[in-house]
Amino acid sequence: MLDRTIAAAAASLALAAPALAQTDMPFALDWQFEGPSAPYFLAIDNGHFEAEGLSVEVSAGQGSLDAIPKVATGAYPMGFADMASLIKFLDQNPGAPVTAVMMLYDKPAFAVVGRRSHGVEEPQDLHGKVLGAPPPDGAWAQFPAFASANDLDMDQITIEPVGFPTREPMLAQGEVDAVTGFSFTSFLNTARLGVDEDDISVILMADWGLELYGNAIIVNTDYAEENPDNVTGFLRAVAHGLQDTVDDPAAGVEAIAARNPALDHDLEVRRLELALRDNIMTDWVRENGLGGIDEARFLRSIDQIRETYEFENEPDAALYFTDAFLPDDGSRMID
Numbered sequence: 001m002l003d004r005t006i007a008a009a010a011a012s013l014a015l016a017a018p019a020l021a022q023t024d025m026p027f028a029l030d031w032q033f034e035g036p037s038a039p040y041f042l043a044i045d046n047g048h049f050e051a052e053g054l055s056v057e058v059s060a061g062q063g064s065l066d067a068i069p070k071v072a073t074g075a076y077p078m079g080f081a082d083m084a085s086l087i088k089f090l091d092q093n094p095g096a097p098v099t100a101v102m103m104l105y106d107k108p109a110f111a112v113v114g115r116r117s118h119g120v121e122e123p124q125d126l127h128g129k130v131l132g133a134p135p136p137d138g139a140w141a142q143f144p145a146f147a148s149a150n151d152l153d154m155d156q157i158t159i160e161p162v163g164f165p166t167r168e169p170m171l172a173q174g175e176v177d178a179v180t181g182f183s184f185t186s187f188l189n190t191a192r193l194g195v196d197e198d199d200i201s202v203i204l205m206a207d208w209g210l211e212l213y214g215n216a217i218i219v220n221t222d223y224a225e226e227n228p229d230n231v232t233g234f235l236r237a238v239a240h241g242l243q244d245t246v247d248d249p250a251a252g253v254e255a256i257a258a259r260n261p262a263l264d265h266d267l268e269v270r271r272l273e274l275a276l277r278d279n280i281m282t283d284w285v286r287e288n289g290l291g292g293i294d295e296a297r298f299l300r301s302i303d304q305i306r307e308t309y310e311f312e313n314e315p316d317a318a319l320y321f322t323d324a325f326l327p328d329d330g331s332r333m334i335d
Contacts, residue, residue: 022055023230028067028079030215032060033260035272036184036280038252043241045255052233058259065089067218072098077223078234080104082138083213084305087320091311097221100321102235102291105214106282107206109275110139110146113186114178114201115171121201123150123208132162132176139180142210145304149209168193178203184274188267204278211301213293214279216321228325236327239290243334246281249273281334289332292323 029037040058043049049056059076061067067079068089074097083100090096112131114120120129123146133140147154160176168186170176172193179186183202191197206212217235224231245252249272250265257263284294295317302315326332 025054025056028070028076030061035268036275038245039241041255042244043237048237048240072096100216101325102217105279108214109182110205111183112203118177120178127156129177130158132160132179145307146205231325239331
């Protein structure tokens, strides 16, 4: 009887206790609210951030470089950015308080997207062909390292500078044989222009010798030092959100559509499924868990960056990524 009385009293106290205050955690995306951002919104809607004591607001970005200065200046404690861009930023801004803490795109989306009817299916097929490449394009920036890894002779490839709006239309109209771009974006854009999907080849650079990592969650290191539990809690919630996304991609897109009613639902489900398949849920991630890196590969990736970028300072891998905040409770193992 006494045990029941104590238990009832404890329950009453728990019910009477005020809800724990939630810590505000603004998060800066690299781009707009599209399919691949589903894990963050499912982590909000399914209560994963709330369970960590976090109130997260996701803000859209304007490109791979957008989130890095936002986080480095402390305007946002955490964000999402391209790893190669982060490495270059830290080289140009020594001592900036920003680093990566969870790898999301184990394989970057950098790709050459071509037409099979034009004879483009693998890297060597680019010889004698016309390649459309927007000069500011991230995939084009990595093309020299990709070409080196595949022994391509640049003198045998005609490079056609194109604009982002005209890239896929030129490919669809046959004015170029292939283009550089993000795998899921250029593939879907070309298919929407009426090109049969079976005629579209996607040469993912990461499958052809490019060692670079893709986008990662980044953190302001001053914030992380003062709030390590918040950072780990955020990463654990994202891992749960990714599991929810893998389980039901359509639900992930529905969560985004609640914030962006103009979203093309079916298109974004396709984009998300492609990103999950090619960039996020790789064989390495399924075996080792979400968020970490292969240190030897990371060092090789820095060497590849040297092929297209002249470092102002000697690169130091320890500045660019740390696994110190990754949860170790099994939440990073995604089924």
